[in-house]
Amino acid sequence: MLTLVIDTSTPAVTAGVYEVSGPGAVERLADGAVVDARGHGEHLAPLIDGALAEARVAPRDLAAVVAGLGPGPFTGLRVGLVTAASMSHALGVPAYGVCSLDAVGFAAAGGGGPVLVATDARRKEIYWGLYDSDGERLAGPEVARPAELPEAARAATRVVGDGALLYPEVFPDAKDEWRYPPPQVLAFLASGRIAAKAPGEVLTPLYLRRPDVHVAGRQQRMT
Amino acid sequence: MSLVLGIESSCDETGVGIVRDGRLLGDCLSSSMEQHIRFGGVVPEVAARAHLEAMVPTVREAVDRAGVSLSDVDAVAVTSGPGLATALQVGLAAAKGYAVALGVPLLGVHHLAGHVAADTLEHGALPERSVALVVSGGHTSLLLLGDLARDPIVHLGDTADDAAGEAFDKVARLLDLGYPGGPAIQRAAEAGDPEAIRFPRPTTGRFGFSFSGLKTAVARWVQRHDGPLPVADLAASFQEAVVDVLTAKAVDACTSHGVDTLVIAGGVAANSRLREVAEERCAAAGVTLRVPSPRLCTDNGAMIAAVGSMLTDAGAPWSRLDMSTDPSAPLTGALLSVTR
Numbered sequence: 257m258l259t260l261v262i263d264t265s266t267p268a269v270t271a272g273v274y275e276v277s278g279p280g281a282v283e284r285l286a287d288g289a290v291v292d293a294r295g296h297g298e299h300l301a302p303l304i305d306g307a308l309a310e311a312r313v314a315p316r317d318l319a320a321v322v323a324g325l326g327p328g329p330f331t332g333l334r335v336g337l338v339t340a341a342s343m344s345h346a347l348g349v350p351a352y353g354v355c356s357l358d359a360v361g362f363a364a365a366g367g368g369g370p371v372l373v374a375t376d377a378r379r380k381e382i383y384w385g386l387y388d389s390d391g392e393r394l395a396g397p398e399v400a401r402p403a404e405l406p407e408a409a410r411a412a413t414r415v416v417g418d419g420a421l422l423y424p425e426v427f428p429d430a431k432d433e434w435r436y437p438p439p440q441v442l443a444f445l446a447s448g449r450i451a452a453k454a455p456g457e458v459l460t461p462l463y464l465r466r467p468d469v470h471v472a473g474r475q476q477r478m479t
Numbered sequence: 480m481s482l483v484l485g486i487e488s489s490c491d492e493t494g495v496g497i498v499r500d501g502r503l504l505g506d507c508l509s510s511s512m513e514q515h516i517r518f519g520g521v522v523p524e525v526a527a528r529a530h531l532e533a534m535v536p537t538v539r540e541a542v543d544r545a546g547v548s549l550s551d552v553d554a555v556a557v558t559s560g561p562g563l564a565t566a567l568q569v570g571l572a573a574a575k576g577y578a579v580a581l582g583v584p585l586l587g588v589h590h591l592a593g594h595v596a597a598d599t600l601e602h603g604a605l606p607e608r609s610v611a612l613v614v615s616g617g618h619t620s621l622l623l624l625g626d627l628a629r630d631p632i633v634h635l636g637d638t639a640d641d642a643a644g645e646a647f648d649k650v651a652r653l654l655d656l657g658y659p660g661g662p663a664i665q666r667a668a669e670a671g672d673p674e675a676i677r678f679p680r681p682t683t684g685r686f687g688f689s690f691s692g693l694k695t696a697v698a699r700w701v702q703r704h705d706g707p708l709p710v711a712d713l714a715a716s717f718q719e720a721v722v723d724v725l726t727a728k729a730v731d732a733c734t735s736h737g738v739d740t741l742v743i744a745g746g747v748a749a750n751s752r753l754r755e756v757a758e759e760r761c762a763a764a765g766v767t768l769r770v771p772s773p774r775l776c777t778d779n780g781a782m783i784a785a786v787g788s789m790l791t792d793a794g795a796p797w798s799r800l801d802m803s804t805d806p807s808a809p810l811t812g813a814l815l816s817v818t819r
Contacts, residue, residue, distance in 0.1 A: 297568050298819065301575035301800040308579075315580045330524065331565050334531045335572040341535045342576030346549055461531065467524035 257319035257450055258285075260308075260343065261439040264300060264336030265328030265356035266375050266418060267293035268436035271303040272443070273311040276320070279448040285311035287439050293376075296332035300339055320349055322446040324356035324437050326462040327383040327397050328375065337459045350456030352446040357397050359437035359445060360417050361387030369413030370394060373434075374402070374420040374427070382419035383464065384409060399464045402426040481553040481791045484538070484577060485784025488570030489562025489590050490616070491515055491526045493533040496781030497545035497552075498788045503600045505545030506781040509533035512659070519658050520648070527565035534573045541780065552581055556787025559587035559798075559815045560805030561617070567804040575800055584797040588786045590778075591618055592627060592813035594744035596789060597775040597782035609769075610635070610738045612729040613810075614753075615745035615778075616644030616659075619725075620810065621686045621732050624742075627786070627813050628793035634810070635732050636686030643721055644747045646690035650697050650717050654710050664714045665750055671715030673752075676700060678720040686728055693720055718752055726757045733766045742769045749773035786813050 257277070263270040272287025286307040290299040308315060323340035326333045344351035360373040365387050374382040377399050385396030386409050395408050402423040420430035443450075480500060487494035496506035511529030515521045542549055557574030560567060571587070578585040595611045611622040619638035624630070641649070644661055651660030656667055678700075681692040697717050701708060725747075733741050741761055747753060748770050761768040775781060790813060798816035805817045 297572055298801045298803055300572065301579055305579055305800055315582060330527070331568055334527060334565075334569050338531050338534055338569050338573045339576040342538070342573040343580040345535045345538065346577050346580035463528075467522060467528065469518055469522045469525065 263324030269299040272439035296335040357385035359441040362391035365391035372412035483787040494780030495541035496784035498784035507541040530569035560808035593782035596785035609740040614747035628789035640691035667714035671711030673719035675712035676716040749776040
């Protein structure tokens with residue numbers, strides 16, 4: 257089943273096309289990413305168009321759309337989710353959401369103890385999740401200052417994700433690997449639902465923060 | 480013969496319209512207004528979150544009401560500016576998604592051209608030349624129009640500071656009438672005397688506007704006043720000052736440019752006193768007045784589909800898939816396809 261994958265939860269604007277032939281059976285046809293933290297709106301549609309063309313897949317041949325639900329900076333994250341939702345609607349195919357950190361955690365798992373995944377939440381904070389050696393999430397997703405992570409998260413034996421690289425003083429051992437959610441892993445994590453033709457889902461973003469607003473008072477009287 | 484899907488998300492309204500050959504087949508509007516009231520104004524992040532939630536359901540409903548199928552759509556038009564950056568992003572990304580999935584052209588359009596085009600849905604094509612007064616919460620412009628889809632738009636005058644709708648919001652807050660200010664002032668003014676207080680009619684140049692000083696004049700009057708405020712008279716007198724200056728300049732623009740048609744559009748065009756005075760003054764000057772019905776004056780998707788329909792008929796070039804939003808786009812033409 258031809259599946260389009262979209263993730264815009266990190267500076268890597270990502271799209272890919274995969275053949276999902278069963279739970280856990282995912283073949284890459286084409287994918288691409290552009291790293292541009294302020295360019296999700298500009299890069300995503302051309303990346304989708306390009307991946308479909310490279311895979312020689314017409315949009316109407318798609319059977320499912322998978323989107324990374326974040327957490328991620330709001331504006332970019334919404335670009336991916338509304339694109340996935342509108343394409344799913346236009347094509348009449350189900351959309352499935354996957355926590356974007358899960359894709360990084362699954363990809364980086366193995367090799368012993370738990371893995372901490374950290375992506376950039378801006379404002380001196382990170383989005384984080386903790387994963388066991390099978391890639392199962394143990395804690396998170398949450399948002400926090402790197403130096404204020406809970407004890408459990410700090411017990412991780414490895415730290416991955418582009419958020420970790422931003423804070424070398426807190427994560428001196430962070431490796432430049434698995435910086436962004438790999439789209440093929442997003443497809444893999446949704447492959448059970450895709451193969452089972454599970455009902456489509458509303459793609460609800462993992463914002464993890466409330467909007468910054470304050471209630472305005474009465475306008476000041478001028479003197 | 481083209482069927483255009485129009486998407487609007489520049490402020491707090493998620494609007495979707497379906498237009499075929501200049502005729503509105505169906506539309507749907509989802510507003511996040513209720514969520515902004517307690518903040519006294521539109522909060523961009525709150526609006527953007529609401530757009531994401533509302534987008535697909537609003538498109539689905541508009542398509543149902545139009546009695547068409549999405550696969551019949553020939554082009555997707557979308558507001559690419561001006562407006563709130565985070566809000567515009569949602570509509571533009573959705574429009575790109577629909578355009579890619581359906582394999583049809585994408586057209587980025589200017590929000591204010593949409594306001595003007597809304598009138599064509601009810602009153603047919605615009606004449607060869609017309610003057611448009613676009614008045615909303617974010618804009619106050621007097622425009623000289625030719626063919627909206629083909630010709631550049633000439634600005635005769637703009638506001639030097641606050642937009643007319645912004646002045647309504649600020650004065651409404653000053654008088655504790657709540658938000659949004661336009662409908663609140665209009666309601667309060669019904670029981671008031673528009674001649675009770677003579678507020679200034681500030682202007683900048685023959686066709687320019689300025690509403691910041693008027694707002695300050697109301698504030699000063701309120702501050703100097705002892706005892707309970709005559710809220711109805713204040714609202715009516717303020718509204719009269721705005722309406723007076725808007726209509727006088729719009730009619731002057733028509734007569735001095737030899738144009739016989741005035742279009743008033745944008746959210747403030749829903750104001751009943753503005754419609755009434757404009758009607759009187761246009762009649763006296765021999766100018767034909769065109770104003771969309773109130774539901775098409777405020778932000779909506781039908782107006783964007785209407786521009787898209789005109790642009791499609793005019794053979795306008797498709798917008799590229801990497802086009803950007805342009806939150807502060809000046810109005811120079813109906814097509815707004817910016818790539819960075």
